[in-house]
Amino acid sequence: MKIPRYGFAVLFGLALLLFTGYLLADTFLIKRVYSVAAEPASQTAAAQTAAESDEIVIVASEEEAAAEPVDSSPAAEPVTTDTTYSDENISVQLSTYRLYETTVYVADVQLSSADYLKTAFAENSYGRNITAKTSATASAVNAILAVNGDYYGAQRSGYVIRNGVLYRNTSGGGEDLVIYADGSFGIIDEDEITAEELLASGAWNVLSFGPALVEDGGISVSENDEVGRAMASNPRTAIGVIDDLHYVFVVADGRTSDSDGLSLYELAAFLQSIGCQTAYNLDGGGSSSMVFLGTLINNPANGRKSSERSVSDIVYIGYGA
Amino acid sequence: MSTSVTARKLHPQHKLLLIDLFASLFCVLFGAVYECFSHGVYSYGMLYAFVFPLVLGVLPLLLIAVLRVPYPNRFVRSMLHAGIATLTVGSLVSGALEIYGTTNPLTLVYWILGGLLVALGAAGYIVTAFAERRNKSDSPKEAHTY
Secondary structure, X not given: OOOOOOHHHHHHHHHHHHHHHHHHXXXXXXXXXXXXXXXXXXXXXXXXXXXXXXXXXXXXXXXXXXXXXXXXXXXXXXXXOOOEEEOOOEEEEEEEEEEOXXXXXXXXXXXXXXXXXXXXXXXXXXXXXXXXXXXXXXXXXXXXXXXXXXXXXXXXXXXXXXXXXXXXXXXXXXXXEEEEXXXXXXXXXXXXXXXXXXXXXXXXXEEOOOOEEEEOOEEOOXXXXXXXXXXXXXXXXXXXXXXXXXXXXXXXXXXXXXXXXXXXHHHHHHHHHOOOOEEEEEOOHHHOOEEEOOEEOOXXXXXXXXXXXXXXXXXXXXXXX | OOOHHHXXXXXXXXXXXXXXXXXXXXXXXXHHHHHHOOOOOOOHHHHOOOHHHHHXXXXXXXXXXXXXXXXXXXXXXXXXXXHHHHHHHHHHHHHHHHHHOOOOHHHHHHHHHHHHHHHHHHHHHHHHHHHHHHHHHHOHHXXXXX
């Protein structure tokens, strides 16, 4: 049989096209739910029923499960305005700053218990390409305040520990933010400690994006540090701790004519200036978003549209779903 | 008059060279446009995808023309260009993923398959070139070059 002159080229080109299509769909579209997250009663009472997973799922120790649960809703009606929320357990104060031609939104948060600092997965599921807008996930868990998380779903490595459950123990070699059960923050290097050891040491949430911006009150990035191969000015999301159960959630707009965005160093300097002892950079760029009482506060720069990007997870303040 | 159409036809070697050159220029343009919309996030895969058709396609064809060594046969051309296409697409896709901030282990397939095809093409060329040279020395009257 005679092979047509361009037969091989056509067939090979088609195969290459199909493979590339599958790869892109696998990366961006095909949803894979590894486990469904169950909401634990409190940070010290872990109960997890994550199943149907080929990924690791380990829960916090039983010793921690013995502690008393905290309030699951405020006893009295909260006092709210456009920029404040206050009840007997949670206080949130929103402020807007203008620095380096950039609009920066800061939520100052004070809690009576670390149980109100939580994380949530999009669609309440851990997996790949499981995403939702920060506002949608925040709404699903009745968040008072929410920012985007570390977008774990975009990476194949990096520890994922959420609400006392270990979902991914593959080291990406980066710096992680550890939120311990008592609400304190720590920065760890994935090359120096395993996810299982972290869980055993009391890690309640681990976010793997980075880098750490402030450690022990000092700036821990240089003026040249960047996330991957990004330019200096970008939209940013960060979380920091000022004192016991006193946190700041920070989102900076960027990539717009009104707001340039911040470099990591500028963000770190700002976080230090407002008193952060430890602060950590979360997923930024088009993902950067802050939602307060159901309203999107910032102006996300998602491609050329000014709309929220769907992300894998959020960090939020609230009583839970 | 009757020979004008034939005379205007490009030699296969020139045609292939133009295709590779066009692919290389396309990659330069594609990478530049993509980088324009990537908010300053850059990727070597996207920036340097043009190197594959240039170095593995244009350059060898030029060398073949300059050195007047045998033109590769159809098998060699097919393998080599399948490899170039695979590596180029792999580079662009890896670049796009890197700019988005994600990864996929399947991108390794491009590098492995592309490398193998190029190696197969190169090996095929060496074997046929040696065979042709040997034939030439055996029957000098039939010698030809492109």
